[in-house]
Amino acid sequence: DDKKEEVKDLYKKVDSIVEGVGEYKSISEKAINKHDEAVTQQANWWEKLTTNITYQGKFNQEILENLLTSANLVKDRDFFSQKKQTTYDVDENKDKDVIPDMLLKFPERNYIIDAKVSLADWTKYVEALKSNTEEDKKIADKYLKDHIDSVRKHLFGPKGLDKKNYNKLYGINSLKHVIVFFPADELYTITLKGDVSLQNDAFKKGFIFSSPN
Numbered sequence: 001d002d003k004k005e006e007v008k009d010l011y012k013k014v015d016s017i018v019e020g021v022g023e024y025k026s027i028s029e030k031a032i033n034k035h036d037e038a039v040t041q042q043a044n045w046w047e048k049l050t051t052n053i054t055y056q057g058k059f060n061q062e063i064l065e066n067l068l069t070s071a072n073l074v075k076d077r078d079f080f081s082q083k084k085q086t087t088y089d090v091d092e093n094k095d096k097d098v099i100p101d102m103l104l105k106f107p108e109r110n111y112i113i114d115a116k117v118s119l120a121d122w123t124k125y126v127e128a129l130k131s132n133t134e135e136d137k138k139i140a141d142k143y144l145k146d147h148i149d150s151v152r153k154h155l156f157g158p159k160g161l162d163k164k165n166y167n168k169l170y171g172i173n174s175l176k177h178v179i180v181f182f183p184a185d186e187l188y189t190i191t192l193k194g195d196v197s198l199q200n201d202a203f204k205k206g207f208i209f210s211s212p213n
Contacts, residue, residue, distance in 0.1 A: 060115040061101055063183040067212055068104070079104045085172065098164050101181075103172070110174045112166045113210075115181045118154060121147035122187055148195045155180070155202055162205045177203070182211045 080103040102113035121143045128140035166178045182188035188211035
């Protein structure tokens, strides 16, 4: 009888161990699945940020909105996102509708803010910098040049921001310069260091650069 009880106890211990292993396996699988899901989400987010222009614009605008909100400004009272406005097109000599990224309203003056600086080549530049090889540094320099070219194209290209006549919006006492928002301080600083004439060229065309700080 004592031996039977010992055998029963042994079986119970084995069952308990097996049950514990099964539970650990289940927890581990859930953790791995969550990790894989997080990695996939991160990869999808990064891919959108580096390839999808619309997503990049929304990403930049969200940062801008958060900054304005943190400064105790209220959306749809103090600032308006993607609100259609009418401007005068000098080249075509007619009115046209435009949709600025952000209209910031103060009693004495209003401000138009653009938040569509492309991040595609900038994110490639940041990734290339993570390596210490000379080859990757050369690639990083190329991506930085491509990024600066994209900023210039956004401002001065055939369909650039300077063609939208944001400083001629009807019914808005706006600053004659449009504020171009860079969503990160490092992005702002390195872009201007990479092209020392960019800021001056932009100012002549009616643009002022800004970053979160």
